[in-house]
Amino acid sequence: MNDKVNYSHIKGRVMKNAVVKWIFIMATSVALIFLALLIGRVLSQGVGYLSIDFLKNYPAPYIEEAGLFAGIMGSLAMISITAPVSMILGVCTALYLEEYARDNKFTRFIRVNVQNLAGVPSIVFGLLGLTFFVYLFEMGYTLIAGALTMSLLVLPIIVVAAQEAIRSVPSEIREASIGMGATKWQTIWRIVLPAAIPGILTGSILAFSRAIGETAPLIIVGAATAIYSIPDSLFSKYTVMPMQIYSWTARPQEEWQYVAAAGIIVLLIILLCMNAIAVWIRNKFQKRF
Amino acid sequence: MISKNNEQYSVQEMIQANKNKKSAFNLIEKGVPAFLLLCATVSVATTIGILFTLLSETIGFFQNISLTEFYLGTKWSPWTDHFGVAPLIAGTLLITVIAICVALPIGLAAAIFLSEYASERTRKIIKPILEILAGIPTVVYGFFALTFVSPMLSNIFTDMNIFNALSGGIVVGVMIIPMIASLSEDAMNAVPNSLREGALGLGATKFEVTRRVVMPAAFSGIIASIVLAISRAIGETMIVTIAAGATPNLTIDPTESIQTLTAFIVQGAKGDTSYHSTIYSSIYAVGMTLFVFTLLMNILSQYISRRFKEDY
Numbered sequence: 001m002n003d004k005v006n007y008s009h010i011k012g013r014v015m016k017n018a019v020v021k022w023i024f025i026m027a028t029s030v031a032l033i034f035l036a037l038l039i040g041r042v043l044s045q046g047v048g049y050l051s052i053d054f055l056k057n058y059p060a061p062y063i064e065e066a067g068l069f070a071g072i073m074g075s076l077a078m079i080s081i082t083a084p085v086s087m088i089l090g091v092c093t094a095l096y097l098e099e100y101a102r103d104n105k106f107t108r109f110i111r112v113n114v115q116n117l118a119g120v121p122s123i124v125f126g127l128l129g130l131t132f133f134v135y136l137f138e139m140g141y142t143l144i145a146g147a148l149t150m151s152l153l154v155l156p157i158i159v160v161a162a163q164e165a166i167r168s169v170p171s172e173i174r175e176a177s178i179g180m181g182a183t184k185w186q187t188i189w190r191i192v193l194p195a196a197i198p199g200i201l202t203g204s205i206l207a208f209s210r211a212i213g214e215t216a217p218l219i220i221v222g223a224a225t226a227i228y229s230i231p232d233s234l235f236s237k238y239t240v241m242p243m244q245i246y247s248w249t250a251r252p253q254e255e256w257q258y259v260a261a262a263g264i265i266v267l268l269i270i271l272l273c274m275n276a277i278a279v280w281i282r283n284k285f286q287k288r289f
Numbered sequence: 290m291i292s293k294n295n296e297q298y299s300v301q302e303m304i305q306a307n308k309n310k311k312s313a314f315n316l317i318e319k320g321v322p323a324f325l326l327l328c329a330t331v332s333v334a335t336t337i338g339i340l341f342t343l344l345s346e347t348i349g350f351f352q353n354i355s356l357t358e359f360y361l362g363t364k365w366s367p368w369t370d371h372f373g374v375a376p377l378i379a380g381t382l383l384i385t386v387i388a389i390c391v392a393l394p395i396g397l398a399a400a401i402f403l404s405e406y407a408s409e410r411t412r413k414i415i416k417p418i419l420e421i422l423a424g425i426p427t428v429v430y431g432f433f434a435l436t437f438v439s440p441m442l443s444n445i446f447t448d449m450n451i452f453n454a455l456s457g458g459i460v461v462g463v464m465i466i467p468m469i470a471s472l473s474e475d476a477m478n479a480v481p482n483s484l485r486e487g488a489l490g491l492g493a494t495k496f497e498v499t500r501r502v503v504m505p506a507a508f509s510g511i512i513a514s515i516v517l518a519i520s521r522a523i524g525e526t527m528i529v530t531i532a533a534g535a536t537p538n539l540t541i542d543p544t545e546s547i548q549t550l551t552a553f554i555v556q557g558a559k560g561d562t563s564y565h566s567t568i569y570s571s572i573y574a575v576g577m578t579l580f581v582f583t584l585l586m587n588i589l590s591q592y593i594s595r596r597f598k599e600d601y
Binding site for chain 1: 317318321322324325326328329330331332333335336338339342343346394395396398399401402403406415418419421422424425426427428429430431432433435436437463466467470492494495496497517520523524525526527530531551554555558559564572573576579580583584586587588591
């Protein structure tokens with residue numbers, strides 16, 4: 001037996017390994033190429049239409065005058081309602097589940113329920129909002145109805161993120177605090193929450209960036225496609241960036257594609273910034289125990 | 290402060306005195322859990338709300354339209370009073386099948402590559418890039434499907450409709466690639482290295498280790514990720530609304546224009562449907578069908594990952 005004979009035995013298997021490795025690499029690059037194509041396409045179509053006017057103008061019947069201003073302000077208004085509502089509800093739910101809940105049937109039910117809510121298609125949340133907020137609570141097709149629908153949509157994501165952040169605070173520092181005579185709530189408020197806040201914020205910002213890109217439920221609860229004012233109260237009509245992009249995409253004339261692409265660039269830049277902030281918070285403030 | 294000259298307190302009395310002093314504190318200590326519980330019930334209320342919404346309108350719908358007509362009828366044309374949901378379900382399934390055909394091989398290959406073959410450095414670069422795909426809003430995918438994928442495909446299939454199931458399905462598939470890739474990769478990463486090293490030490494190649502050792506051990510996690518991805522594909526709305534058309538169509542030909550369950554809900558809610566008309570309640574009947582499909586998939590996925598989990 002020498003090395004040559006040995007190698008001829010396993011040659012086929014080694015070859016196979018090398019071949020499938022390249023197949024795996026190629027398949028992975030297909031996904032990356034698709035991403036590159038998508039971004040390249042959007043940039044090449046949209047950059048020419050980006051201008052300060054595009055950011056300042058209301059929707060218009062002519063592409064030269066069309067702008068994203070109403071959408072940007074609408075998204076901003078929506079997120080400034082959705083963020084506090086969903087964060088307060090989400091963090092409180094997570095605190096209850098992690099710190100107070102006993103391990104009984106009801107607690108398990110809430111846990112499973114949060115998990116399942118995260119898997120419900122967003123458009124079903126739209127139907128929920130349509131029945132309850134738009135019709136039953138008589139809010140109509142208003143900003144507050146859209147923002148509350150969106151809050152419920154992102155709530156499960158925030159609960160799960162907050163739960164993980166709270167769980168990662170080691171129990172030693174809780175016990176130390178209790179041992180020093182602090183009450184349970186004092187411990188949570190002054191010890192657990194400050195340590196968990198970076199994780200909660202990171203998860204929440206990612207959830208909000210999902211809310212900003214979400215379109216389907218807002219179509220159902222009646223976000224406008226073209227509107228010539230910015231929301232000035234909870235009960236005003238509104239539009240958001242993805243709604244405007246959708247309405248431009250749906251137009252049959254090809255030149256509107258370029259306007260839609262310009263809108264997409266603005267949307268993607270905003271999402272990119274939010275993600276960058278989330279990563280920055282995680283790296284900068286996350287404590288390692 | 291207690292000095293020895295003062296009246297003697299028993300410890301119990303001191304504790305009692307302290308407790309009385311802290312009655313405001315006590316209020317917080319008792320009130321906070323109640324408030325937190327109240328917040329936690331919001332998520333339960335949301336579920337109940339969804340069920341109530343869907344059920345109440347669906348029951349109203351079935352008072353006008355019979356169950357057999359809805360589930361066995363083959364024509365969906367609500368504005369001319371045809372309520373057979375089969376074409377919408379067929380459209381949804383067609384999109385889902387195409388999407389899985391795209392996402393399963395690519396997602397799984399990416400997961401295997403990242404977990405078994407790639408160096409730590411490559412992994413750190415490629416994984417976040419794949420996750421960008423997951424963060425792109427679906428309206429952007431829809432735009433891409435309609436303005437890029439469709440025209441490109443029509444070079445191959447010359448008689449293809451500009452709105453078609455194929456381009457919608459492919460792009461939905463790309464959207465769910467990161468889901469399959471990252472969840473499967475997590476499952477494969479959870480397989481302990483000692484198993485790999487054992488097999489490699491016996492002379493297996495990397496591919497043999499992947500196929501015979503890692504994949505079987507991570508099987509439940511991989512299947513769960515695929516089922517979850519199917520559920521996402523079924524519930525996906527904007528891509529199919531923009532790119533797959535609005536023609537309820539009982540067909541398996543992917544080059545035709547179709548309509549999915551989700552796309553009809555959008556169309557129905559956007560149009561001038563009066564509150565409590567049959568068309569209005571048909572949105573909810575379709576929504577209920579969609580909800581049941583995705584719920585079953587989610588429960589199945591959770592069941593698989595719990596039931597067949599291998600612990601090391």
